[in-house]
Amino acid sequence: MSFFETFMLVLIAVAAVVTPLGLYEGIVAGPTSTAPAFHYIKDMSPMGYGTAPRDTNNTWSRLCGAFLLIPCPNDNNAATVVDNLTTISVDYQNDTYSSEVPKKVIDVFQSGLKNFNESVSSVFDIQFRNYVGSEVDDNEEGPIIDNRTSRTVGNYQPLSSLLLNDAIVPVEGLIVDMKNGGIGFRNHSAPTRKPYGSTWSEDILFVVPDTVCVDTNLTIDFVIPRTKSEGLKARSGVYRPSLTDRGGFINLNKTYPRWIVGDVQQNPELWYRAYRAAWLSNAYSMAYMNVTNFANETTGVKAFAYLNSEMNKNFPLYYPDNETATGGLSISPQMFSISTIFGSHLDGTEGLSNISTVGNQTTEYDFESKLPIYPNPFGVNSTQWSSIGEHWVYDIINILSLIHIPDTLCRGQGGGDLANITNIVSKCGVLNGAPIRNDGSTSLMFDPGSEWSVSMYTCMSTVQATIKTVSFRFNGTNDDLTGLEVVSLLDKTYPTEDPKPLWGVENSEMYLKDGNPLWGLVSEERSESLNLSTVRKASLYLPGRDGVMGWQNLPGVDFASIALDMAYNFAFTTKGVDYSGQSNLAMFRKWQELSKNPATSAKILNLIWTDIAANMVVGTKSLAPHENAKRKRDDATGDASTTPPVTNYTRRVKYHNAYGIPAFLALVLIVACFTSLIYFVLFSGATPSTMRTFLQHTSAGRLLTSHAGNAGHAQPHTGYDGYTPRGEGDGYSDTPTKVWLKGAGQRRFTLGGEGWTKNVQDVPGYDRKGGATATYAPVPNPQGY
Numbered sequence: 083m084s085f086f087e088t089f090m091l092v093l094i095a096v097a098a099v100v101t102p103l104g105l106y107e108g109i110v111a112g113p114t115s116t117a118p119a120f121h122y123i124k125d126m127s128p129m130g131y132g133t134a135p136r137d138t139n140n141t142w143s144r145l146c147g148a149f150l151l152i153p154c155p156n157d158n159n160a161a162t163v164v165d166n167l168t169t170i171s172v173d174y175q176n177d178t179y180s181s182e183v184p185k186k187v188i189d190v191f192q193s194g195l196k197n198f199n200e201s202v203s204s205v206f207d208i209q210f211r212n213y214v215g216s217e218v219d220d221n222e223e224g225p226i227i228d229n230r231t232s233r234t235v236g237n238y239q240p241l242s243s244l245l246l247n248d249a250i251v252p253v254e255g256l257i258v259d260m261k262n263g264g265i266g267f268r269n270h271s272a273p274t275r276k277p278y279g280s281t282w283s284e285d286i287l288f289v290v291p292d293t294v295c296v297d298t299n300l301t302i303d304f305v306i307p308r309t310k311s312e313g314l315k316a317r318s319g320v321y322r323p324s325l326t327d328r329g330g331f332i333n334l335n336k337t338y339p340r341w342i343v344g345d346v347q348q349n350p351e352l353w354y355r356a357y358r359a360a361w362l363s364n365a366y367s368m369a370y371m372n373v374t375n376f377a378n379e380t381t382g383v384k385a386f387a388y389l390n391s392e393m394n395k396n397f398p399l400y401y402p403d404n405e406t407a408t409g410g411l412s413i414s415p416q417m418f419s420i421s422t423i424f425g426s427h428l429d430g431t432e433g434l435s436n437i438s439t440v441g442n443q444t445t446e447y448d449f450e451s452k453l454p455i456y457p458n459p460f461g462v463n464s465t466q467w468s469s470i471g472e473h474w475v476y477d478i479i480n481i482l483s484l485i486h487i488p489d490t491l492c493r494g495q496g497g498g499d500l501a502n503i504t505n506i507v508s509k510c511g512v513l514n515g516a517p518i519r520n521d522g523s524t525s526l527m528f529d530p531g532s533e534w535s536v537s538m539y540t541c542m543s544t545v546q547a548t549i550k551t552v553s554f555r556f557n558g559t560n561d562d563l564t565g566l567e568v569v570s571l572l573d574k575t576y577p578t579e580d581p582k583p584l585w586g587v588e589n590s591e592m593y594l595k596d597g598n599p600l601w602g603l604v605s606e607e608r609s610e611s612l613n614l615s616t617v618r619k620a621s622l623y624l625p626g627r628d629g630v631m632g633w634q635n636l637p638g639v640d641f642a643s644i645a646l647d648m649a650y651n652f653a654f655t656t657k658g659v660d661y662s663g664q665s666n667l668a669m670f671r672k673w674q675e676l677s678k679n680p681a682t683s684a685k686i687l688n689l690i691w692t693d694i695a696a697n698m699v700v701g702t703k704s705l706a707p708h709e710n711a712k713r714k715r716d717d718a719t720g721d722a723s724t725t726p727p728v729t730n731y732t733r734r735v736k737y738h739n740a741y742g743i744p745a746f747l748a749l750v751l752i753v754a755c756f757t758s759l760i761y762f763v764l765f766s767g768a769t770p771s772t773m774r775t776f777l778q779h780t781s782a783g784r785l786l787t788s789h790a791g792n793a794g795h796a797q798p799h800t801g802y803d804g805y806t807p808r809g810e811g812d813g814y815s816d817t818p819t820k821v822w823l824k825g826a827g828q829r830r831f832t833l834g835g836e837g838w839t840k841n842v843q844d845v846p847g848y849d850r851k852g853g854a855t856a857t858y859a860p861v862p863n864p865q866g867y
């Protein structure tokens with residue numbers, strides 16, 4: 083202990099200064115309370131400002147039929163429909179057509195909600211963000227729609243792009259996940275404001291895009307023109323573009339990837355579908371360029387008999403005079419592009435003739451004819467390309483032939499398939515990434531003469547509905563949406579198979595070209611009242627094909643496919659919102675970063691879909707009591723269960739533990755000290771009285787008085803001279819201090835100077851005890867003390 087003495091002193095001094103520095107004021111979670119009231123919070127951002135007020139008269143409407151109106155599944159219209167390859171006819175029993183969705187049907191597709199928290203939306207809690215009234219159908223032919231009244235239909239008018247927010251953003255009616263893509267439906271509300279905020283979590287219905295991209299292992303490489311004359315030969319700033327074999331031709335698997343449709347909901351095989359598109363696209367390109375051959379049954383030659391390519395071989399997409407061959411080549415230095423049309427990289431390479439003949443009329447134009455760059459010995463044309471992607475022209479006259487557009491190889495469904503759970507919303511296309519410099523630098527400078535490379539991927543997208551658990555924090559100064567923050571967004575976890583959501587999809591006899599089937603969360607009992615296919619799964623791949631804006635009012639059924647269609651054709655469909663990066667360098671940079679590999683490229687499409695969808699729809703499910711509250715109460719659902727438990731935060735004094743280290747160390751040493759003390763007290767007899775004895779025996783004063791002897795004392799001592807163990811005025815004694823002080827303690831000694839002989843000075847009153855002056859002399863020490 084003596085050894086640590088100095089250290090302890092320093093330590094305690096340090097602790098005294100440092101310990102209070104660790105104190106600070108913190109915000110901590112208080113107790114969780116159960117049923118506070120939630121209130122609506124308004125979005126003051128452009129998204130909220132531009133959103134139309136909710137139509138309190140919102141009525142759902144559903145109209146089916148691509149060319150002629152036909153009754154929808156589960157509605158009240160009655161007609162005899164003939165629709166086969168040759169004939170389409172609809173014979174109405176009554177010359178009226180009602181777009182009303184029967185209440186019974188709506189109830190079934192909402193029946194599954196009772197197994198979830200109040201915050202989960204159904205398909206009928208999704209509305210178009212903006213809407214208009216439809217034109218009244220005054221056509222004399224065909225059935226009279228809705229007794230010639232107008233109905234509400236959706237209207238897409240973009241409000242604000244959220245694309246560059248790398249965050250989960252709550253906006254009016256939605257939670258928009260701009261990190262991974264997806265929108266959650268929620269009409270925002272929050273508990274009463276607390277000074278230090280509150281947190282809670284909710285289960286929310288999300289619709290999320292799911293995209294897979296596959297590398298074709300081909301790139302399009304080009305040069306930025308260096309001179310004016312080169313610039314004249316370039317198209318859209320692309321000079322001497324060429325298709326480069328990065329393994330897409332030379333390493334192509336020689337087996338045709340067949341596909342047998344399995345259980346699409348369990349495994350939609352997105353990668354395989356995208357891979358098929360890449361494979362077919364590469365194989366057709368190869369045949370077009372005579373890199374390889376098709377099989378020929380007449381001559382018995384097998385496919386891939388020769389392969390005229392090697393790694394990194396360039397296949398020019400320019401004419402011998404260096405003029406870029408461009409038709410629909412959607413490549414330009416400062417943009418990223420996606421197209422549902424396959425084979426467009428070869429457009430323009432088929433040569434140019436300056437003579438055109440219409441009837442008898444022959445016109446000669448004032449430009450040089452060009453020979454085709456590639457021989458195309460197998461006659462690859464749009465027929466083949468459109469079997470993978472979309473048809474070139476939507477021919478309005480041959481509208482019946484649209485039914486059998488063969489763009490099914492990648493999408494996995496066509497307009498002639500049935501609207502059921504198997505045929506899911508999907509879109510397929512070629513993604514040309516944002517150009518990346520060939521010299522490996524990340525520079526965005528399009529220097530003259532610099533070489534650039536564009537990767538070519540084929541992508542396949544679908545859309546899923548799922549339930550996610552969202553944690554919120556509300557810490558607003560106002561009752562507006564800026565105070566609401568999404569803390570975390572996780573897939574809802576289910577302990578067993580049974581509480582997983584039961585999704586129902588109409589099992590209809592209707593073709594997909596005529597309309598999309600209804601889907602929703604259903605309950606086991608109610609699902610049997612309609613002809614439904616059900617699946618118990620964490621998520622549902624949404625069924626359907628190409629929804630149409632401004633036709634019917636079933637946003638939950640249509641918006642996912644409309645947004646997907648817009649995302650894949652954003653150059654024409656998004657009303658001026660440019661997702662190519664051409665008008666936004668930050669976006670270009672983001673796309674450049676993401677288009678480096680197929681996995682991250684998929685995210686580009688997911689984000690574009692999310693941005694479009696966020697501008698298109700809102701969720702109306704709210705925890706705040708609203709006009710329908712009365713009806714809700716009639717449903718006998720207890721009010722208390724409608725809001726989630728909320729944790730409120732309060733201010734507390736808190737402590738940074740690191741600052742407590744010196745104090746804790748001191749404490750440990752003190753405890754050690756006391757422990758050893760107690761040990762000695764208990765087991766070594768170091769009781770207070772023993773200690774007192776030792777102290778008294780070693781006290782300098784007592785030592786002196788004891789050895790000076792006491793002349794006035796008669797009792798002899800056996801030890802050595804002058805020792806007087808007991809009595810008033812004792813020297814070396816155990817007398818209590820008070821007594822000793824008044825006795826022997828009064829004596830005065832002078833030490834040092836003339837050796838050990840010294841007179842004890844007289845002290846007034848001393849005489850009372852002994853009355854003598856004592857002479858202190860060195861004492862012989864016979865016993866060796």
Ligand SMILES: *[C@@H]1O[C@H](CO)[C@@H](O)[C@H](O)[C@H]1NC(C)=O
Nearest residue numbers: 135136137138139140215234
């Ligand atoms: C709702 O319907 C009522 C009665 O039909 C009508 O007076 C009212 O204007 C409608 N509200 C809206 C917002 O259209």
Ligand SMILES: *[C@@H]1O[C@H](CO)[C@@H](O)[C@H](O)[C@H]1NC(C)=O
Nearest residue numbers: 164165166167168169170171
């Ligand atoms: C189409 O339906 C009509 C009327 O039922 C029938 O006459 C015709 O043969 C059918 N065509 C085909 C190709 O099935």
Ligand SMILES: *[C@@H]1O[C@H](CO)[C@@H](O)[C@H](O)[C@H]1NC(C)=O
Nearest residue numbers: 158159160161175176177178
């Ligand atoms: C035909 O219309 C009348 C009047 O609108 C209605 O009462 C009747 O139920 C309708 N019949 C059918 C088969 O829809």
Ligand SMILES: *[C@@H]1O[C@H](CO)[C@@H](O)[C@H](O)[C@H]1NC(C)=O
Nearest residue numbers: 178180226227228229230231
């Ligand atoms: C259809 O509209 C007319 C005129 O607006 C009205 O007289 C008639 O009652 C309506 N019919 C139905 C079935 O609502």
Ligand SMILES: *[C@@H]1O[C@H](CO)[C@@H](O)[C@H](O)[C@H]1NC(C)=O
Nearest residue numbers: 297298299334335360361364
């Ligand atoms: C391109 O290469 C990747 C990786 O080697 C491979 O997974 C993919 O299937 C290839 N693409 C084609 C179309 O063969």
Ligand SMILES: *[C@@H]1O[C@H](CO)[C@@H](O)[C@H](O)[C@H]1NC(C)=O
Nearest residue numbers: 333334335336337338339340
């Ligand atoms: C080529 O494709 C076939 C069918 O898709 C597959 O079975 C085979 O494993 C593939 N070969 C290679 C080398 O990837």
Ligand SMILES: *[C@@H]1O[C@H](CO)[C@@H](O)[C@H](O)[C@H]1NC(C)=O
Nearest residue numbers: 372373374388390457458459
């Ligand atoms: C295509 O290539 C093969 C093999 O190199 C060659 O024999 C054939 O003549 C070529 N066909 C054309 C039309 O150039």
Ligand SMILES: *[C@@H]1O[C@H](CO)[C@@H](O)[C@H](O)[C@H]1NC(C)=O
Nearest residue numbers: 376377378379380381459460
């Ligand atoms: C098969 O080869 C024969 C003879 O070369 C040719 O006339 C025919 O067009 C070829 N067929 C196909 C489908 O290429």
Ligand SMILES: *[C@@H]1O[C@H](CO)[C@@H](O)[C@H](O)[C@H]1NC(C)=O
Nearest residue numbers: 312315322401402403404405
């Ligand atoms: C085309 O460009 C290449 C490389 O820049 C050059 O060598 C060649 O002379 C050019 N040809 C013509 C016809 O301009």
Ligand SMILES: *[C@@H]1O[C@H](CO)[C@@H](O)[C@H](O)[C@H]1NC(C)=O
Nearest residue numbers: 438439440441442443444445
């Ligand atoms: C085409 O030529 C034929 C004979 O050369 C002539 O009879 C006919 O009127 C011409 N048609 C037109 C549209 O000029």
Ligand SMILES: *[C@@H]1O[C@H](CO)[C@@H](O)[C@H](O)[C@H]1NC(C)=O
Nearest residue numbers: 460461462463464465466474
């Ligand atoms: C494409 O080629 C096929 C024969 O391979 C031909 O029947 C068809 O008419 C061609 N289509 C176009 C649009 O040229």
Ligand SMILES: *[C@@H]1O[C@H](CO)[C@@H](O)[C@H](O)[C@H]1NC(C)=O
Nearest residue numbers: 498499500502503504505615
């Ligand atoms: C859905 O329709 C397709 C035909 O388009 C059919 O092959 C499939 O079996 C149907 N799915 C169900 C669940 O009935």
